[in-house]
Amino acid sequence: MPLAAWPARLFVIAFTLAIAVCGAFSIEAWPLTGWRLFSRERQPISTGWMATSVDARDRETPIRFGSFPRANRYFISVMATYGSLSRDEQEATCQAWARLVRGAGGSTRGGLRLYATTRDMRRHVGRREPVAATPMLRWTCADGHGARAAAVPGATTRRSAEPATARAGL
Amino acid sequence: MSARPVVAAGAAPANPARLLAAPLAWAFGPGDPRQLAALRIGLCSVLLFRLASRSDVYLALTEQPRELFRPLSFMTLFEQMPSRSVVSACLVVGMVAAALAAAGLLARVMLPIALAAAMLLNGMYTAQGKVMHNDVLLMLCLLAIVFARHSDVWSLDAWLARVRARRRGVSRPAAAVGPSYGWPVRAAMLAVALAYLIAGLHKIVESGGLGWASSENMRWILYLASDSQGHNPIALWIADHAWIAHLSAYGLLAVECLFFLVLINPRLRWLFIPAAVALHAGTWLTLRLDYSAQLLSLVIVFVTWPTVVTWLDRRRRVLTRG
Numbered sequence: 001m002p003l004a005a006w007p008a009r010l011f012v013i014a015f016t017l018a019i020a021v022c023g024a025f026s027i028e029a030w031p032l033t034g035w036r037l038f039s040r041e042r043q044p045i046s047t048g049w050m051a052t053s054v055d056a057r058d059r060e061t062p063i064r065f066g067s068f069p070r071a072n073r074y075f076i077s078v079m080a081t082y083g084s085l086s087r088d089e090q091e092a093t094c095q096a097w098a099r100l101v102r103g104a105g106g107s108t109r110g111g112l113r114l115y116a117t118t119r120d121m122r123r124h125v126g127r128r129e130p131v132a133a134t135p136m137l138r139w140t141c142a143d144g145h146g147a148r149a150a151a152v153p154g155a156t157t158r159r160s161a162e163p164a165t166a167r168a169g170l
Numbered sequence: 171m172s173a174r175p176v177v178a179a180g181a182a183p184a185n186p187a188r189l190l191a192a193p194l195a196w197a198f199g200p201g202d203p204r205q206l207a208a209l210r211i212g213l214c215s216v217l218l219f220r221l222a223s224r225s226d227v228y229l230a231l232t233e234q235p236r237e238l239f240r241p242l243s244f245m246t247l248f249e250q251m252p253s254r255s256v257v258s259a260c261l262v263v264g265m266v267a268a269a270l271a272a273a274g275l276l277a278r279v280m281l282p283i284a285l286a287a288a289m290l291l292n293g294m295y296t297a298q299g300k301v302m303h304n305d306v307l308l309m310l311c312l313l314a315i316v317f318a319r320h321s322d323v324w325s326l327d328a329w330l331a332r333v334r335a336r337r338r339g340v341s342r343p344a345a346a347v348g349p350s351y352g353w354p355v356r357a358a359m360l361a362v363a364l365a366y367l368i369a370g371l372h373k374i375v376e377s378g379g380l381g382w383a384s385s386e387n388m389r390w391i392l393y394l395a396s397d398s399q400g401h402n403p404i405a406l407w408i409a410d411h412a413w414i415a416h417l418s419a420y421g422l423l424a425v426e427c428l429f430f431l432v433l434i435n436p437r438l439r440w441l442f443i444p445a446a447v448a449l450h451a452g453t454w455l456t457l458r459l460d461y462s463a464q465l466l467s468l469v470i471v472f473v474t475w476p477t478v479v480t481w482l483d484r485r486r487r488v489l490t491r492g
């Protein structure tokens with residue numbers, strides 16, 4: 001049986017190996033990818049992120065990233081690596097969000113606050129309403145003093161997180 | 171006493187070259203030029219549809235502040251999203267090239283151009299901090315056929331070549347089954363099968379077994395998805411019925427991990443392709459994640475189009491006679 005020419009064979013072998021290696025070792029060399037689609041097993045306690053803008057009277061308003069232009073909605077994904085950014089990069093990222101908030105008519109006179117959230121999904125069983133998140137302050141930024149981690153790790157403020165934070169684990 | 175291994179009477183000794191012969195013959199053996207042409211037409215049409223239907227998305231990406239740019243792969247060559255004029259040009263060039271490649275006019279040139287434009291546009295899409303898988307399989311399937319002789323039949327190029335040959339009084343035989351037409355189709359099949367297998371294996375490895383399906387994982391995914399959408403009655407209904415959630419998780423895992431069997435036994439396409447279509451339809455209904463490009467690529471690659479065309483032709487003739 002006649003087989004394909006050598007260049008074609010080499011191409012297919014290299015192409016297949018590249019897909020397999022990137023997949024096996026979770027290498028993200030897009031369009032070659034690790035194909036990690038919902039691969040992490042979700043636990044009953046779901047973690048996520050939320051952000052609030054703070055006005056001059058220190059009142060906080062949850063930021064609805066879903067209402068921003070499409071390119072600026074991936075708050076959760078950006079937060080996944082936020083901790084590894086330099087302080088200047090963190091502040092620059094916050095300033096970009098603050099501009100978007102102001103563009104949407106919000107106030108950021110007191111800066112932004114970034115919270116890690118947890119939700120107990122067991123409380124959702126048999127209930128229609130979203131489960132409220134428990135936020136823990138992690139960073140304060142865009143308030144003229146630069147981005148900084150929360151001084152007291154245990155400092156928590158109970159408030160209802162915006163539903164979009166539920167996408168954190170996806 | 172002889173140290174030679176005991177081999178059962180009549181059994182052939184294991185020979186690596188012999189073991190590899192069957193897969194090599196499958197991967198690099200002859201193929202039907204019409205099947206390869208069908209892949210070109212189908213995949214380029216899907217690409218055209220994706221670029222046209224999401225042009226507003228790509229244009230919106232140009233407004234992303236530089237500080238929020240999170241590039242991956244080749245997009246790290248950029249310091250921010252390309253400008254609106256670059257993206258507009260890419261969209262126009264990509265759509266025109268995809269349309270011409272689908273029609274088969276200068277297809278060997280147009281397909282690489284369409285693919286390059288789509289790579290940049292989808293590379294932008296995945297530079298938002300999250301790896302986007304929606305169009306990856308379409309890109310990979312196009313990459314599998316981009317260097318192939320995909321326009322020897324069912325193309326304007328082939329038709330024009332026939333017309334020119336007729337004018338010169340030369341007979342031009344139609345392209346026949348040959349080794350140049352098999353490997354691109356098999357490479358695309360391998361890409362699809364590997365994508366599902368790897369996605370399934372990650373789930374098994376990360377949960378240390380079948381925990382991904384046997385635990386409450388699927389329910390938590392669906393509750394979270396419903397909350398993120400405001401309210402999704404289908405997701406909530408499945409999540410509220412634990413056994414349905416488990417059944418769908420096992421089904422999903424089975425489809426992903428066993429899909430590659432269609433390469434070994436083509437009859438299993440009748441089982442796994444509808445199952446994969448159901449998987450993506452379910453993902454859309456519950457999670458609102460658009461994997462239509464992946465679904466369409468899968469159907470285009472695995473349906474035997476010459477058989478479909480022959481069957482339709484026969485039906486048409488019966489109806490005409492009737």
